[in-house]
Amino acid sequence: MTVLDQTRAPGTTRGPGARRRRSPLGSKWTPYLFLAPAALFILVFQAVPLLQEIYLSFTRTSLLNPTRSEWVGLGNFNRIFGDPDFRHTLLITFVYVVACVVGAVGTGLVVALLLNRGFRGRGVARALVTIPWAAPGIAVALIATWMLNAQYGIVNRLLDAVGLGVPGGAILDSPRYALPAVLATTIWQLFPFTSVVLLSALQAVPQDLNEAATMDGAGRWASFRAVTWQVIKPTVGLLALLMTIWSLRRFELIWLMTKGGPVGATETLVIDLYSQAFDSKELGSAAAIGMVGVIISLIVITGSRLVARAVEKENVR
Amino acid sequence: MRRLRFGLTARIVAVLVVLGIAVFPLYWMLVTALSSNGDLFAERPRLTPDLGRFGIFVDALAEGKAAGWLLNSLVIAVGTMVLSVGLGIPLGYALSRFSFRGKAVLTVVLLFTQMLPEALMVVPLFALFRRFDLLDSLTGLVLVNSAFVLPIVALILKGAIDGIPKELEEAGRADGARPFTILTRINVPLIAPSIAATAVIAFFHAWNEYVFAVTFVFTPELQPASVGIANFIGELGTPIQTVMAVAFLFTLPAVAFYLLAQKYVVSGMTAGAVKG
Structure with missing residues (x-):
């Protein structure tokens, strides 16, 4: 029987074999077989730890004795929201995120428009511009710290040379200039990503339409708004959302440049949560701070989806 | 025509500025790695890499x-x-x-x-x-x-x-x-x-x-x-x-x-x- 089967061409005269009786894609268990290993991974390394972290946020737990947790209900949340330092952290987080979004998307748009024109060496220019995005965050933090070094940093030397030097030169130690410096570094690393994404969105802009608008006597700005902006608007919205979420969770760059200092001038939620866990050894409050960040992200995502849906409806009408 | 040429020059300058900003920090990393102590801490630091000091990379790896x-x-x-x-x-x-x-x-x-x-x-x-x-x-x-x-x-x-x-x-x-x-x-x-x-x-x-x-x-x-x-x-x-x-x-x-x-x-x- 088996010998006979093998001599036949596959799938021609096999008849109602076991395999043929199944649904075209195999049994109903097939998808689970495909996804099981990955799902197990995500369950073990993401879902379970997240649930533990949610539990921790309702407890008082010390890093020194993490197995003994005392249930405190909403105690951690009450405490952090009553703490002016935490409100300051929220404010810094807000400023940091908004500035990252505006800075990265705005710079990205300008650079994308600049590189969208045809010129010799455009390919090389596009490749070079992506270098900051490709550089590892750790190396970026290191070179930024060196360039901003109070005594020998090139930034201070240049600022001094034009008479704009920060007194004492210690930009990263100054409560006033540390956040702008960290922001500039962040945006420097992000703008290649936004500009490359916007560049590909710009390919969909009908050039003749832009020209027609200009012919009609519309100024450059007016034709940009009427044509280009309409095409890239969804991409801009998407990038703004991505930048928001990424900036809410960014850690290394800020931590390595300033550790959240001086006097909390660069302390975002993630920095605050890390120092609560590892400096103050308060795992409960750290988890609560982390939850606040996660909830903010969720609100932003849900909100943006609702807005996107409303806009879509508007467009259909 | 004149306006066009001005626009072109401005655009070239703008592209060069953007590229300079994008590349400079890594360039500066290289310059710093290849500078002598004297160059680093001098009144006016060296602005180009000293290619004679390339051995620093070998040393950094070896030591x-x-x-x-x-x-x-x-x-x-x-x-x-x-x-x-x-x-x-x-x-x-x-x-x-x-x-x-x-x-x-x-x-x-x-x-x-x-x-x-x-x-x-x-x-x-x-x-x-x-x-x-x-x-x-x-x-x-x-x-x-x-x-x-x-x-x-x-x-x-x-x-x-x-x-x-x-x-x-x-x-x-x-x-x-x-x-x-x-x-x-x-x-x-x-x-x-x-x-x-x-x-x-x-x-x-x-x-x-x-x-x-x-x-x-x-x-x-x-x-x-x-x-x-x-x-x-x-x-x-x-x-x-x-x-x-x-x-x-x-x-x-x-x-x-x-x-x-x-x-x-x-x-x-x-x-x-x-x-x-």
Whole structure:
């Protein structure tokens, strides 16, 4: 029987074999077989730890004795929201995120428009511009710290040379200039990503339409708004959302440049949560701070989806 | 005509300024690595690399632990790349081609993980690692990095498989091929560019990862370069030239690898992002 089967061409005269009786894609268990290993991974390394972290946020737990947790209900949340330092952290987080979004998307748009024109060496220019995005965050933090070094940093030397030097030169130690410096570094690393994404969105802009608008006597700005902006608007919205979420969770760059200092001038939620866990050894409050960040992200995502849906409806009408 | 020429010049200048800003910090890293102490601390620092001092790179690798760090980073990055893409392909396939119970939940979970900061997860993961004896090992870092990059890998690959006409699978199915064979023989070759993109993304993720590495590994010999280089910041013992040389050697492969695969990465990232 088996010998006979093998001599036949596959799938021609096999008849109602076991395999043929199944649904075209195999049994109903097939998808689970495909996804099981990955799902197990995500369950073990993401879902379970997240649930533990949610539990921790309702407890008082010390890093020194993490197995003994005392249930405190909403105690951690009450405490952090009553703490002016935490409100300051929220404010810094807000400023940091908004500035990252505006800075990265705005710079990205300008650079994308600049590189969208045809010129010799455009390919090389596009490749070079992506270098900051490709550089590892750790190396970026290191070179930024060196360039901003109070005594020998090139930034201070240049600022001094034009008479704009920060007194004492210690930009990263100054409560006033540390956040702008960290922001500039962040945006420097992000703008290649936004500009490359916007560049590909710009390919969909009908050039003749832009020209027609200009012919009609519309100024450059007016034709940009009427044509280009309409095409890239969804991409801009998407990038703004991505930048928001990424900036809410960014850690290394800020931590390595300033550790959240001086006097909390660069302390975002993630920095605050890390120092609560590892400096103050308060795992409960750290988890609560982390939850606040996660909830903010969720609100932003849900909100943006609702807005996107409303806009879509508007467009259909 | 005159206005046109002015506009052109302005644009060239603008492009050059942008390129200068983009490239300068890495250029400065190189200049610093290749400067003598005299040049570094002089009233007017040297602005071009002193190519005669190229030996600093060899010294940095030979003397310090830098070579070991980079090797550890490589092991972690390649391990993460293989594991996350290996798990992401079947997951992406399941999400693209099958309808099954729990699919919506799984998709939401995958998107949700994108906003979890590593710093938040580090405490419970530490407890998990201790229980499974994964602390102080490169294996542990490969596992956790794979888990963190897996959702984006799977979503990008799902998008890629969505783009393949289902009819192409019919031929395989008519031959009685199993679903797994259909995936590896028909789909995988067709989504090779996206697989390349996700491989690069996974490699980067692990090459750059810092929080888990600094928390879960204690033995200096097992540290990856991200931790070794981060330890240089705020530490005064090592000459700045050596620090910058090591950082440059850490940055160069990442940038080179990225530039080679850029075309795929960008389309992959945007496709994945659109799903988000």
